[in-house]
Amino acid sequence: MLKYEDLHENKLFERILNSCNDGINVVDKKGILIYANKVSADYANSKREEMIGKHISLFYPQAVVLKVLETQTAILDERIHYVGQKKYVISSYPIYIGNEFQGAYSVFQDIREIDELNRRIKYLELHLALSKTETNITSVIGNKGSLEDVLIKAKRTVGSLAGPRHSIIIGESGTGKTMLANLIYKYAIEVGVLDKKAPFIEINCGQFTNSDIAALEIFGSEEGAYTGSKQKKGLFEQASGGILFLDEAHALENYQTLLLKAIESGRIRRIGGNREIPVDVIVIAASTKNLKEAMLPELYQRLAQYELYLPSLKERSFAEKKSLFNHFVEKYINAVESLHGIKFKISFDKETKESILKANYPRNIRQLRDVINYSIDAATPLITDIKDENTISVIVDLEHLPFEKSHGKKISIDERAEDLIKGYYRQGYGPRRISKKLISVGYNIEYYRIAYYLKKHTG
Ligand SMILES: Nc1ncnc2c1ncn2[C@@H]1O[C@H](COP(=O)(O)OP(=O)(O)O)[C@@H](O)[C@H]1O
Numbered sequence: 321m322l323k324y325e326d327l328h329e330n331k332l333f334e335r336i337l338n339s340c341n342d343g344i345n346v347v348d349k350k351g352i353l354i355y356a357n358k359v360s361a362d363y364a365n366s367k368r369e370e371m372i373g374k375h376i377s378l379f380y381p382q383a384v385v386l387k388v389l390e391t392q393t394a395i396l397d398e399r400i401h402y403v404g405q406k407k408y409v410i411s412s413y414p415i416y417i418g419n420e421f422q423g424a425y426s427v428f429q430d431i432r433e434i435d436e437l438n439r440r441i442k443y444l445e446l447h448l449a450l451s452k453t454e455t456n457i458t459s460v461i462g463n464k465g466s467l468e469d470v471l472i473k474a475k476r477t478v479g480s481l482a483g484p485r486h487s488i489i490i491g492e493s494g495t496g497k498t499m500l501a502n503l504i505y506k507y508a509i510e511v512g513v514l515d516k517k518a519p520f521i522e523i524n525c526g527q528f529t530n531s532d533i534a535a536l537e538i539f540g541s542e543e544g545a546y547t548g549s550k551q552k553k554g555l556f557e558q559a560s561g562g563i564l565f566l567d568e569a570h571a572l573e574n575y576q577t578l579l580l581k582a583i584e585s586g587r588i589r590r591i592g593g594n595r596e597i598p599v600d601v602i603v604i605a606a607s608t609k610n611l612k613e614a615m616l617p618e619l620y621q622r623l624a625q626y627e628l629y630l631p632s633l634k635e636r637s638f639a640e641k642k643s644l645f646n647h648f649v650e651k652y653i654n655a656v657e658s659l660h661g662i663k664f665k666i667s668f669d670k671e672t673k674e675s676i677l678k679a680n681y682p683r684n685i686r687q688l689r690d691v692i693n694y695s696i697d698a699a700t701p702l703i704t705d706i707k708d709e710n711t712i713s714v715i716v717d718l719e720h721l722p723f724e725k726s727h728g729k730k731i732s733i734d735e736r737a738e739d740l741i742k743g744y745y746r747q748g749y750g751p752r753r754i755s756k757k758l759i760s761v762g763y764n765i766e767y768y769r770i771a772y773y774l775k776k777h778t779g
Pocket residue numbers: 450451452453454459460461462467491492493494495496497498499500647685686689
């Protein structure tokens with residue numbers, strides 16, 4: 321039978337302490353190490369035999385046990401940030417034998433990985449909040465300017481007395497198509513055309529590699545439609561009573577006829593089934609391309625009862641660009657404040673702000689938004705480096721911009737180059753080699769800019 325005393329006699333305690341995941345140090349009253357476990361020695365890049373008998377500060381310059389030796393009271397969950405890589409969370413306790421103070425011990429853990437994970441989670445949370453599309457007409461920039469007419473028309477698509485109509489939204493990438501579809505949905509609920517719980521189903525028609533799969537997704541399937549198929553509701557059916565948002569509708573291809581039938585008759589048939597299922601759906605089709613050319617004429621006619629055109633960023637006034645700029649900065653501030661419970665102040669260097677406003681954005685408002693967010697990111701200290709401040713002020717400077725300082729005439733890394741960079745990075749290439757590779761396909765991008773890009777996009 322194993323007894324408690326056996327643990328002592330056979331040095332089992334030591335083995336147990338050595339196999340735990342935390343570092344452990346025990347010092348006498350003078351700070352001399354009388355015990356250190358293996359984790360502690362590993363953290364200190366040393367060996368246990370070399371540590372024991374020496375002063376702890378030789379291995380742990382800011383050792384918390386030293387404070388405990390002074391105060392003779394425990395310190396819990398103290399964080400120490402060593403210059404360099406190490407970052408510990410430590411609890412340290414005094415040792416009394418009888419009534420006499422004899423030394424102290426600490427139990428600690430390297431929290432870099434946890435910190436890093438925390439940071440990444442916070443970063444993702446933040447950017448998730450930042451990329452949310454506006455769903456409130458009043459927070460849309462340009463509702464009294466470039467978007468005034470289109471918003472009135474958009475309201476009419478669902479709010480007119482003649483009943484809700486299908487519509488088409490045309491605009492370059494990043495001009496607010498998804499946003500507008502959401503606004504229409506929200507407005508339809510507001511005016512009672514749609515139920516509060518009405519569905520909003522979004523399909524990216526470009527996502528399907530094959531039109532059979534697309535048809536199954538959109539129209540659903542009955543058991544036995546193909547080998548092993550189950551009964552499944554399609555997206556069209558799921559959208560019944562609400563809105564079906566067909567994004568990139570120019571990629572509809574072969575199932576246009578099925579779609580037309582569904583819209584005309586108000587009924588669908590699941591693939592492999594005969595049953596007609598009634599559906600009541602408002603369709604909004606969005607595209608960057610001219611749908612009149614990409615669609616069957618009958619389908620186009622059905623959908624284009626209202627055509628909503630969103631202007632590119634280029635077509636908008638400078639004042640509106642400024643409003644968009646302020647809007648995204650404010651959004652960033654709000655997101656940080658609500659995520660971290662601190663006051664966050666951002667100021668932009670004058671030239672930097674101008675560069676951002678004057679740059680050319682092929683991906684429109686989304687790209688403007690991303691450039692603003694990235695520059696603020698680049699100017700902001702890591703959340704783990706923020707100690708107990710309750711106000712953080714950052715200044716965004718030219719060096720924080722993700723593009724050339726030459727008044728940003730062109731955003732230097734375009735979409736295709738981005739894809740190439742990401743591709744090479746995934747294959748294990750570093751920035752210098754990626755830079756060389758890109759030259760051979762006509763891009764001259766300095767390696768440090770690639771490094772910067774990768775830092776921003778791969779975390
Ligand atoms: N007028 C606007 N006011 C404020 N934000 C806008 C405006 N238009 C677009 N955005 C924002 O720009 C981003 C891109 O818009 P999105 O609707 O996704 O574009 P698209 O679907 O056309 O590619 C979103 O974050 C959206 O909220």
